[in-house]
Amino acid sequence: MSFNMTIDNEIALITFDDGKVNAVGFGLIDAFNQALDSAEADAKAVVIYGGEGKFCGGFDLSVMKGEDKGQQQALVSAGAALVKRLYAFPKPVIMAAEGHSIALGAIFLMAADLRIGKDGDTKYGLNETAIGMVLPSFGMELAKARLASTSLTEALLFSRIYQGEEAVKAGYLDAAVPQDNVLNTAMSYAAQLKMLPSSAFAESKRQLRKETLEKMGV
Template sequence: MSEPTVLKEFRDATAIFTLNRPKALNALNDQLMREMAAALQEADRDDAIRAVVIAGSERAFCAGADITGLDGVAVNDVLDPNGFGRGMFDILGGYRKPLIAAVRGLAFGGGCELALACDIVVAGDNARFGVPEVALGLLPGGGGTQRLIHAMGKQKAMKMLLTGDPITAQEAYAAGLASELVADAECMERALAIATRIARNGPLAVQLAKDSARAALEMGLTQGLAMERRNFMLLFGTADKQEGVSAFLEKRKPSFTGK
């Protein structure tokens, strides 16, 4: 059997998925994307998992698509729900639980898009982000042209998209692509600390807060506010809401069950 391209680790309420193609700088091939999709779905079904951290190696979070696999991609893949990368990126785009990217080294092409698909990006100070697809006569196909604009604004995103030139971790943090900037050696520790902090909150509240925030990117203001209001009211019918309020009034830590 071939070595797994995604390593899975579980710490308390956090799943850690580490890309494991070090010789290829964690480039995305069909096997890695299938394994990542399966790992994400497994964690989504597990009520004990309340946050997911996605990581790479010190040299590369992910250097992008494996160029050797692009020759097999055809135009009709656009209609294939299992076409190149579509399954993994579709799952990421609609994922219920918080996704945290711990980015060290290169995050190029599909690797940058993988980070962009996460909710929180912790960048090591030597990380570099780029979408160099135009140099290959291509464009980002995993959400890069859309999510980069939302993350950084039109002007900075267009410079990256049209030149293909990468930016430093410091530039990514200043532009809003990265949530936090830390020393490389602290990147995983900080990502896990954020996941642990999230896991202490009501899981249904976290999921519906993420759902509401996603509406801000996908809907107009009126529709987004309606979604927020709906999710706000839904939480009033949960046991977790009652537990959270009771714990606050009783000055104790809440014990959420996700119900």
């Protein structure tokens, strides 16, 4: 896994890329938390980028399909805590998702303040029901808060997967642009959002999301 964070012009750019689907394991969660510590201290906005043509395909299947139930529970708990931190983060968080964002990848998108995705054949959605799982409560509450009310049934019960403008309409994305423009668009929004007064932004975000954060129960 290649993981990198730079801070330039008060914008933290976090890039994670394993060359595959960016599966989330313990190491990646630790790296994210360390990067967010630095961003909270030294940046005024955060952009999270999954690399060229990628974003996140969910939890590490080597753990989730293994026999160690304790490790599985620990990984889900650590992922839930990271999602809750992103959703409550006191600085603007922008996701740049050029590739598939499924399961935890879609939850990451819902935890961000602004989500820029690809307008082509890229999949965004929650597939838990389709693979015989129930979305954990932290993801369910986040979905109810961030997805369009008219899309909740098909997104959560039918496991519908969306692309492009359909993903915008459903609430997974805020904009769908050509792949070459995803990161630049996210960085442009970050440059605008970093100008907001930090203390007012943080307190408004806390009040706006307090109820959902409490329901997420992490």
